[in-house]
């Protein structure tokens with residue numbers, strides 16, 4: 001399914017994706033960007049977190065902050081939802097996807113276990129402006145089902 005979507009997206013994205021930037025003609029627009037009126041977006045703050053079934057994923061810090069077009073690096077912390085203890089040695093996979101265009105990022109983020117529940121995520125790559133769904137999928141230990149959390153960040157051009 002993902003492969004089909006990725007194919008469709010290539011077609012969808014072959015046309016210019018530039019969204020006309022209004023020159024402040026709309027009252028209340030914070031930047032006049034593609035993101036300013038997207039109600040699906042989540043505003044990044046250091047420490048933003050999402051809960052899955054048995055665990056919580058927190059973005060401790062992001063570079064740049066807030067997340068921006070092209071290359072992003074995050075430090076995340078994964079903790080047990082009940083005990084709050086860090087979950088080390090999990091299998092963590094990060095994927096970025098653009099729902100409006102039906103395509104994934106051209107880069108596969110690289111996750112490095114830093115111990116005690118901290119993980120470094122590099123090469124989260126948003127190649128164009130708009131809403132990106134970044135899924136962090138965590139397998140606590142082999143044989144256990146993955147638990148996903150999704151962060152919805154809108155990236156300005």
Ligand SMILES: [Cu+2]
Nearest residue numbers: 013098101128
């Ligand atoms: Cu796109």
